[in-house]
Amino acid sequence: MALRGGLPTESGFVGVEGVRLVEEALRSGCPIQAVLFSESGERHRDRLAPLIGRPEMGFPVLHTTDRLFEGLADTEHPQGIAALVQPRAATLDDLLRTPVSACAPLIVVLTGVQDPGNVGTILRTAAAFGATGAVTAASGQSGTASPFSPKALRASAGAALHLPILSGMSLAILLTQLKIANVRTLASSVREAQEAGQPVFSPWEVDWCESVALLVGNEGAGLPEEIERSAGARVRIPMVSGVDSLNAAAAAAVLFYEAARQRNSLASPPGKTKP
Amino acid sequence: MALRGGLPTESGFVGVEGVRLVEEALRSGCPIQAVLFSESGERHRDRLAPLIGRPEMGFPVLHTTDRLFEGLADTEHPQGIAALVQPRAATLDDLLRTPVSACAPLIVVLTGVQDPGNVGTILRTAAAFGATGAVTAASGQSGTASPFSPKALRASAGAALHLPILSGMSLAILLTQLKIANVRTLASSVREAQEAGQPVFSPWEVDWCESVALLVGNEGAGLPEEIERSAGARVRIPMVSGVDSLNAAAAAAVLFYEAARQRNSLASPPGKTKP
Numbered sequence: 001m002a003l004r005g006g007l008p009t010e011s012g013f014v015g016v017e018g019v020r021l022v023e024e025a026l027r028s029g030c031p032i033q034a035v036l037f038s039e040s041g042e043r044h045r046d047r048l049a050p051l052i053g054r055p056e057m058g059f060p061v062l063h064t065t066d067r068l069f070e071g072l073a074d075t076e077h078p079q080g081i082a083a084l085v086q087p088r089a090a091t092l093d094d095l096l097r098t099p100v101s102a103c104a105p106l107i108v109v110l111t112g113v114q115d116p117g118n119v120g121t122i123l124r125t126a127a128a129f130g131a132t133g134a135v136t137a138a139s140g141q142s143g144t145a146s147p148f149s150p151k152a153l154r155a156s157a158g159a160a161l162h163l164p165i166l167s168g169m170s171l172a173i174l175l176t177q178l179k180i181a182n183v184r185t186l187a188s189s190v191r192e193a194q195e196a197g198q199p200v201f202s203p204w205e206v207d208w209c210e211s212v213a214l215l216v217g218n219e220g221a222g223l224p225e226e227i228e229r230s231a232g233a234r235v236r237i238p239m240v241s242g243v244d245s246l247n248a249a250a251a252a253a254v255l256f257y258e259a260a261r262q263r264n265s266l267a268s269p270p271g272k273t274k275p
Numbered sequence: 276m277a278l279r280g281g282l283p284t285e286s287g288f289v290g291v292e293g294v295r296l297v298e299e300a301l302r303s304g305c306p307i308q309a310v311l312f313s314e315s316g317e318r319h320r321d322r323l324a325p326l327i328g329r330p331e332m333g334f335p336v337l338h339t340t341d342r343l344f345e346g347l348a349d350t351e352h353p354q355g356i357a358a359l360v361q362p363r364a365a366t367l368d369d370l371l372r373t374p375v376s377a378c379a380p381l382i383v384v385l386t387g388v389q390d391p392g393n394v395g396t397i398l399r400t401a402a403a404f405g406a407t408g409a410v411t412a413a414s415g416q417s418g419t420a421s422p423f424s425p426k427a428l429r430a431s432a433g434a435a436l437h438l439p440i441l442s443g444m445s446l447a448i449l450l451t452q453l454k455i456a457n458v459r460t461l462a463s464s465v466r467e468a469q470e471a472g473q474p475v476f477s478p479w480e481v482d483w484c485e486s487v488a489l490l491v492g493n494e495g496a497g498l499p500e501e502i503e504r505s506a507g508a509r510v511r512i513p514m515v516s517g518v519d520s521l522n523a524a525a526a527a528a529v530l531f532y533e534a535a536r537q538r539n540s541l542a543s544p545p546g547k548t549k550p
Contacts, residue, residue, distance in 0.1 A: 125525050128514040155522075204536055237532070239403040246528065247430075250400050253525035254532040257512070261479055 013084040014148045016161075017075055019044040024158025025085040026051035032059045033084035038069035041080020048081070074150040087148055090164035092174075095133030096181055096211075103263055104211040105183060106130060108256075111137045111171055111227070112218035113248060116145040120155025121249040122216060123147060127159035129256035130263065134163055135213075137171040175230060183211040187231035188255060190222045190245050200234045208259035219248045288359040289423045291436075292350055294319045299433025300360040301326040307334045308359035313344035316355020323356070349425040362423055365439035367449075370408030371456055371486075378538055379486040380458060383531075384410045386446055386502070387417035387493035388523060394420045395430025396524040397491060402434035404531035405538065409438055410488075412446040417493055450505060458486040462506035463530060465497045465520050475509045483534035494523045 013033045016025050025032065026048065035052060037045065045052075052061060064072075069080055088094075096105050108126045113119050113136075123134055136144040145152060147160045147167060178185055189200055206212075215231060217223030228234055237246060237254055246254070288308045291300050300307065301323065310327060312320065320327075327336060339347075344355055363369075371380050383401045388394050388411075398409055411419040420427060422435045422442060453460055464475055481487075490506060492498030503509055512521060512529055521529070 121522050121525065125521060128521055130515045203532075238535075240405045246400060246403055247396050247524065249522065250396065250524055250528035253521065253528045257478075257529040257532065260513075 012086050012089070014087060014153070015072075015074070015082055015150070016085055016153055017073060017082045017150065018079045018154070019047060019081050021153060021158055022081050022083045023048060023051065025083050025161055026057075028085070028088075028158070028161040030088055030161055031086040032057065033086070034060050034062055036062045036064060036069070036072075036082045038064050038066045038078070038080035040066050041069070041078075044079065044081050085161065087161060088164055090133060090166045092135075092166060092169075092177055092181075094164045095135070095166060096183070098132065103209055105132045105213075106208070106211075106256075106259055106263075107133050107135065107178075107183070107213040108252070109135045109137060109171075109174065109185075109213050109215045110144045110147075111215060111223065112221070113144045113216060115219060115248075116149045116152040117155045118219060118248050119145045119147050120152035120157075120160065122252045123152075123156040123163060123165070124159045125249065125253045126256055127156075127163045129253075129260040131163065131256060134165045135169050135174060136165065136167045137169045137174060171227065178213050181211075183213050184233070185213050185215060185231040187215045187223050187228040187234045188217065188251060189228055189234040189236045191228070191234070191236070198229070198234065200236045202238055203235055203255055203258040206233070206235055206258070208262040212259070214252075214255060214259075216248065216252055287361050287364070289362060289428070290347075290349075290357055290359055290425070291428055292348060292357045292425065293354045293429070294322060294356050296428060296433055297356050297358045298323060298326065300358050300436055301332075303360070303363075303433070303436040305363055305436055306361040307332065308361070309335050309337055311337045311339060311344070311357045313339050313341045313353070313355035315341050316344065316353075319354065319356050360436065362436060363439055365408060365441045367441060367444075367452055367456075369439045370410070370441060371458065373407065378484055380408070380488075381406045381483070381486075381531075381534055381538075382408050382410065382453075382458065382488040383527070384412060384446075384449065384460075384488050384490045385419045385422075386412045386490060386498065387496070388419045388491060389417060390494060390523075391420040391424045391427040392430045393494060393523050394422050395427035395432075395435065397527045398422060398427075398431040398438060398440070399434040400524065400528045401531055402431075402438045404528075404535040406438065406531060409440045410444050410449060411440065411442045412444045412449060417496075446502065450502075453488050456486075458488050459508070460488050460490060460506040462490045462498050462503040462509045463492065463526060464503055464509040464511045466500075466503070466509070466511070473504070473509065475511045477513055478510055478530055478533040481508070481510055481533075483537040487534070489527075489530060489534075491523065491527055 016022060069078060095107050098105055108131050110119060126134060136147055147165055153160050215223055237251055291297055344353060370382050373380055383406050385394060411422055422440055428435050490498055512526055
């Protein structure tokens with residue numbers, strides 16, 4: 001059982017570590033191959049007991065020494081608890097199926113996002129604001145970091161196990177299929193309107209209640225120009241002059257928030273008046 | 276000239292590294308003690324020449340070998356260009372002075388934000404969305420990371436040199452002074468309304484056109500309860516159920532975006548219709 005590296009094993013299982021992520025894995029409904037406790041990890045057993053003890057779970061609970069666990073672990077100060085979990089293998093149909101809680105599909109397409117921490121943070125943010133699925137794709141020279149690496153899983157706070165994710169899709173095929181499925185594609189752009197030669201919309205000018213797939217590009221370069229041009233529209237977060245751009249995860253958070261605000265899909269705390 | 280550590284030297288100067296940050300430092304108008312090129316850093320000289328060559332700049336331009344530079348540098352692959360810069364020492368009055376571009380002061384108060392990367396990212400985001408100043412304060416046990424450490428400066432993309440920042444302020448004194456100055460304090464909360472025992476507003480329910488100071492707390496624990504209670508109001512970003520919280524920098528981005536959207540302070544690209 002190797003926790004390092006984080007790419008799915010041949011059987012499609014990935015290692016997750018730490019009490020919070022193991023808890024998320026057990027809650028996600030994804031198949032579990034095994035749960036592993038080290039000696040000092042046993043102290044988390046009570047917290048996980050209700051999830052591990054259920055008869056339908058049917059996976060082995062293994063034990064090891066702290067020293068062996070540290071050898072397997074990807075983190076510096078491991079908590080002594082890990083699981084091998086098989087992330088949901090989503091299809092595009094899964095992503096397009098509208099959950100009862102959402103008015104229409106809201107999909108995030110990561111293309112060329114290279115930092116695993118950014119991939120995880122964007123998935124966490126997307127899930128928090130009601131995205132219905134995610135795609136990781138390659139664009140031009142640059143692939144997208146695996147959403148299931150240890151760093152991406154940690155940054156996602158487990159969202160990578162809950163959100164349906166289609167990984168390693170070809171962007172050209174995806175764009176065609178989204179067009180057929182009548183899903184509007186929006187390119188998150190860092191280009192000025194004059195540069196783009198076509199309208200660039202502010203987030204609040206976009207109708208986010210439609211079926212939308214938001215394309216998010218590379219941290220430094222953004223989306224390739226030909227991808228932006230082939231998208232249904234471009235959206236750019238206006239900023240005070242003199243500031244170049246936002247961090248990729250911060251920009252994604254702003255766009256998903258605007259979508260959620262318009263969709264009114266977020267539970268509002270009861271009993272308030274305007275402050 | 277030490278670039279490591281990043282805390283201001285006795286003279287108040289901090290080291291910044293890399294062509295982009297040095298450019299920002301030279302543009303910021305902050306006093307510069309010296310600029311340093313290594314042999315391989317000389318290739319960036321042309322880009323910086325318009326900023327270095329001006330007679331009113333009056334600081335020495337120093338030269339060193341690549342080997343010596345690598346010994347001084349804080350980054351693994353240094354670009355061979357650095358500067359010693361003195362960040363603006365802002366007063367609360369500076370922060371409260373409304374620039375012509377803003378309808379009212381919009382101040383971010385970081386209290387207990389411990390990760391230098393988060394401090395820098397939040398400052399970058401605040402600046403991008405028109406914040407007029409920032410305060411770094413300590414709350415309870417936990418201080419806020421210095422905005423002028425190399426990691427925070429890099430994550431801020433130079434915003435820490437442009438935005439007026441009051442650092443190391445006592446939170447109790449600050450809250451009193453903000454009250455006297457008629458600035459509404461808003462606590463960014465991760466607590467549910469029932470838990471808080473007082474109204475918790477969604478971002479779009481807050482009137483951001485008033486003078487506002489937004490309090491942002493520790494990455495894990497948020498703001499201490501007594502600080503939230505003493506603030507003028509609490510604001511919480513509603514999320515889909517099952518998701519605990521957003522990353523601190525993502526949450527700050529959402530709140531500043533909402534402020535900018537309401538203040539209508541962002542330049543809108545011309546010539547658009549609703550997509």
